[in-house]
Amino acid sequence: MSISELEIITNNTEKDPLSELKRSITIYDKELAVNSFKKLMMEKTNPLIILESMTEVMRLIGKAYEDDELFLPDLIGASDTMSAVMPLVETEIHNSGAEVKSLGIIVLGTVLGDIHTIGKQMVGTLLRADGFTVYDIGVDVSAGKFIDAIKTYNADILAMSALLTTTAYEQKKVISIMEKENLRDVVKIMVGGGAVTQEFADSIGADGYDPTAPGAAKLARKLIGR
């Protein structure tokens, strides 16, 4: 049971920074997370180990959410905490020149006119936990910005979120621009958000849709054939 494994992490009395970092994700303590990371850097800990420890906790949380043991606020709290530290970890990995075994590169964003972040953030966190490299380019993202990011990061997957029925059509716009720029065949497109349905996703020519954050992570694996 994921929740009992999480409880072990939460109740761990070991004060070493790696245990504290893991614990910070289960108790949603951003300050503890950042401070623990800094201590780990002072001890010259391999950033790949830090990444693996964090994503292990996030995977357990995702599983517990799927099993109805944890709920939305927990998913958000954990991914919020992860977001405070992930950029720091990624920078360290980049600086160290280490090879991260990545399942694929994903560009993630909420479409133009839409500023909803919570669902997108959860998806990003779970995708990272699953082993993807995720570039979350934020909210209110224009088609042009999506295309630029795809080219810059050499994305395998584009993941777009829309919560409003009025903004969901932006996703269609992005796809048609990608077709014009001959990018459509080299990038898989997945869409999501409260305004999106399977029918809508099919009608705009997306490669995949899922209504839940854990489902999105599974869909991403399917799209790249893993």
Added chain:
Amino acid sequence: MPIRGLKGGMLKFLNDEDLKSIHFATLEILSEVGIKMEHKPALEVFTSFGANVDFDNSVVKIDEQLLNKALSTAPSRFTLYGKNETFDVKVDPERVYTIGGSSALNVLDLDGNYRPALFEDLIKFTILLDKLEHLHIMHAIVIPSDLEEYGVDRMLFAGTFPYTTRNYYSQSQTGADGVLDQIKMAAVVQGSEEAVRKNPMFTEVVCMVSPLQHEKINSEVLIEAAKNNIPVYVEVDAMPGGTTPAPIAGTLVEQNANVLAGIILAQLVKPGAPCIYSIASGLMDMTSGGYSGAAPETNLLHCATAQVAHYYNLPFQGGTGIDAKIPDAQAGYERAMQVLSNALAGTNFIHLSFGMMEMMLSASYEQCVIDNEIMGATFKMLKGIEVNDQSLSIDLLRKVGPKSAHFLTFKETSEYVRKNYWVPQITDRNVWGSWKAMGGKSMKESAAEVAKKILSENTEPMISREQTEEITKLAKSFHSKALERLKKKNE
């Protein structure tokens, strides 16, 4: 750790004046009209306490003093024992529990067939019900059509008791001998008859006749159970407008006189004998003349009877099957209104609340699972609302201030949700697209999946195979002996 149920009683249809009026009316009926008791030894018990008994007409009149004396020893709290402490139920006039069962003749099976119940169904239903979280007490849900009826309670014991972890709600069709046979069967698991009498893993129910009559067998069973410390559900099954007066208050009086007479007898035989004030009354449908378990009037009657029983500090069993034939909208609304109102009224045992359809004539596998879900939602409401400095959230509101905020992102929310959230198992809350994508299932279909999964993964009894075989052997022997006795009596 034993089970300590949630407390009900917030729903009160009767006020203190009403309860007093019902009490005084009952005293008048008991002392001036009396109760017919066919069982001579029962009448003799009353004579020995100075009560007014008319042996020619088998009527006993019980006055206020005798009532007060006897009820003063009736326990308001006791334990009903399961196979181990985790399933022990702590009974009192406040806590709410559920009982499965009982006695359906037909089955609506998972292939959609409506057919007579078989012994195999009894075992399968028991296995299924035993895995449902909100079921506290197990009662045999069907009467197998493939067994001889007289003395079949022995075989019901063999088809239910071994397959459940819960305390077993039993009955004896044939009289005191049934109680003694069942003690012997329970002893196979409990070690000795003495152990059974000390902490019995089963109970008995006796069903009186309205208006105001106790049949021979029921008094016999009542007395034998009381003597052996087996708790008794003293039950009345009134039909307002049929066997009792149409106004609910009139039925409350009849039920009260009838049930209390039984509890008084138990106390006179053995002071301190655990008794549960019980009804399975139902409105008489005035178009068909049939019984309605789910009519709103029935709900009113059961809720009010809870108050009457609690007036005497006695635990109360209410609730009955629903009228729907299939797990449809009728079944949903009938069961929900019935169990929610009973829980809020403080019915201590909501009986027949899992799977019983068609005025208790049939049992549905899917409905068992659906009813468990309805019970979960009911218990969530029964838990009520906590108002304290923390839940008032003043400091959080002050911290957030008059600007946009997403309480979903706060730690306070995740802590609260984790402790307090009710997780539906087969209730769908998705939008159409997601629901369709996941199969677009009706609640009945989801329930069928759960039932099939439980039945395919669980086939064994909750006690050892040897003990199960021993109990079954005894049951068969007791059953055929009872049939022999009946044959001889009729010759």
